[in-house]
Amino acid sequence: MSLPRSPAVFLIILWLFFAATPAALADVTAGDVIDKSNWEKAQGLMPDPILEWLKRGDFSMEVVDLTYEPGDYVTPEVKKSLEANKGKYDVDANGLMIEKATGKLPKFIEGIPFPEIDPNDPNAASKLMYNKTYYSYALGNNNYPFSVRWVGRKSGLEREVICDYKNYPLDGAPGAREEDNSEKVERMQLILVLAPFDIKGTNIMSWRYLDDRQDSTNSYVPAIRRVRRMSPSNRSDSFVGSDICIDDAWLFDGKTMSMDWKFVGEREALVAFLSPDPQPLEITKNGVWRTIKGTKEPAYGYQDKTWQGAPWMPTNLVWTKRLMYVIQATPKDPYYNYGMQEIWLDAKMPLMVGWKIIHDRAGNYWKMGWETYAGHQGSEEGQKAIVGHTLMGIDDRTNHASLLRLGGGDYHVTYFDDFDRNDFTLAGFQRFCK
Numbered sequence: 001m002s003l004p005r006s007p008a009v010f011l012i013i014l015w016l017f018f019a020a021t022p023a024a025l026a027d028v029t030a031g032d033v034i035d036k037s038n039w040e041k042a043q044g045l046m047p048d049p050i051l052e053w054l055k056r057g058d059f060s061m062e063v064v065d066l067t068y069e070p071g072d073y074v075t076p077e078v079k080k081s082l083e084a085n086k087g088k089y090d091v092d093a094n095g096l097m098i099e100k101a102t103g104k105l106p107k108f109i110e111g112i113p114f115p116e117i118d119p120n121d122p123n124a125a126s127k128l129m130y131n132k133t134y135y136s137y138a139l140g141n142n143n144y145p146f147s148v149r150w151v152g153r154k155s156g157l158e159r160e161v162i163c164d165y166k167n168y169p170l171d172g173a174p175g176a177r178e179e180d181n182s183e184k185v186e187r188m189q190l191i192l193v194l195a196p197f198d199i200k201g202t203n204i205m206s207w208r209y210l211d212d213r214q215d216s217t218n219s220y221v222p223a224i225r226r227v228r229r230m231s232p233s234n235r236s237d238s239f240v241g242s243d244i245c246i247d248d249a250w251l252f253d254g255k256t257m258s259m260d261w262k263f264v265g266e267r268e269a270l271v272a273f274l275s276p277d278p279q280p281l282e283i284t285k286n287g288v289w290r291t292i293k294g295t296k297e298p299a300y301g302y303q304d305k306t307w308q309g310a311p312w313m314p315t316n317l318v319w320t321k322r323l324m325y326v327i328q329a330t331p332k333d334p335y336y337n338y339g340m341q342e343i344w345l346d347a348k349m350p351l352m353v354g355w356k357i358i359h360d361r362a363g364n365y366w367k368m369g370w371e372t373y374a375g376h377q378g379s380e381e382g383q384k385a386i387v388g389h390t391l392m393g394i395d396d397r398t399n400h401a402s403l404l405r406l407g408g409g410d411y412h413v414t415y416f417d418d419f420d421r422n423d424f425t426l427a428g429f430q431r432f433c434k
Contacts, residue, residue: 269321
């Protein structure tokens with residue numbers, strides 16, 4: 001295969017390497033509105049649990065064509081890596097990423113580590129997930145203010161928790177190559193609960209390592225006024241009582257080597273976007289990219305008294321047909337709460353996971369993870385990013401959901417932010433724990 005000059009074209013060809021047979025598809029075109037009266041049009045274009053929601057009238061879909069291609073929204077480092085990283089890395093028998101030439105841990109990775117993936121490679125699925133992870137690192141330090149809302153089918157909105165998330169990658173991020181990383185840290189993470197008062201100060205700090213060490217996670221619980229060490233399996237525990245866990249961020253934020261991966265195949269699917277058009281993105285004087293006030297906000301059924309569907313379902317999203325790759329993740333840790341997870345990963349944009357079907361440890365269907373995305377674009381060339389706007393965990397057993405909303409209102413999602421690294425040490429973390 002020769003390398004096309006256009007990065008966008010190369011991304012498309014890269015992901016089309018996976019030559020599985022797509023499922024038979026319904027005839028869906030832009031302008032269609034699909035609901036319980038014509039749900040058959042969506043048959044074969046979404047996971048079965050989602051189709052069941054559509055059949056019983058939980059939501060409807062407005063089908064559109066996007067005015068942009070999300071696969072084009074990559075950083076310069078990612079574009080360069082599409083040629084520079086060809087054949088450079090591999091995955092060992094334990095699922096750890098290594099240099100192909102030496103068999104050792106890479107010193108530093110820029111961009112996408114696996115520009116070409118053989119569909120017959122037993123590590124194809126884990127390589128896809130490494131690409132997803134390192135695409136997010138290419139956006140530098142990130143700050144994601146977010147809220148989590150509890151919604152019941154009968155009770156509607158029950159509770160809202162306001163939080164902040166800070167991500168500090170030490171691999172894959174522009175500028176991180178020059179930082180000291182003698183401890184072989186892949187990324188550092190802070191999750192801070194800001195409100196309501198009864199759980200304010202419930203904070204989590206996590207370090208992920210480049211080698212085979214498990215995540216190091218510390219939490220502060222105001223009720224006992226102590227920092228305690230958490231087990232790696234705690235990342236699959238309910239986050240402050242919600243229907244989602246820490247590893248559900250971006251629908252999978254666990255350590256790649258913590259799972260056994262399997263590539264299942266490819267299929268087209270209807271997935272949700274905030275808008276068919278890119279939303280505004282601005283750059284500050286300090287070089288920080290950020291979303292701006294005035295970005296379209298998702299609306300939910302519980303906010304509309306006339307809404308007849310599920311109260312947690314978004315009511316103003318748009319849907320478009322995308323090529324997806326279906327992969328499966330089975331946890332190696334016997335104490336991990338989830339069983340097999342089926343992940344639907346966008347074929348042209350490594351960051352985007354449309355759906356996650358979650359099974360329990362006995363293999364029975366449990367709940368769905370669902371994330372919607374938006375493209376953001378600034379006035380200068382290069383100011384582009386894909387941002388997740390709504391993440392939902394919907395538990396079909398309890399008829400309950402938790403909605404995670406990134407940014408919004410006066411809260412900005414930022415990239416290439418300027419963080420104090422000391423905040424991610426134990427001493428710095430304790431300053432947030434009051």
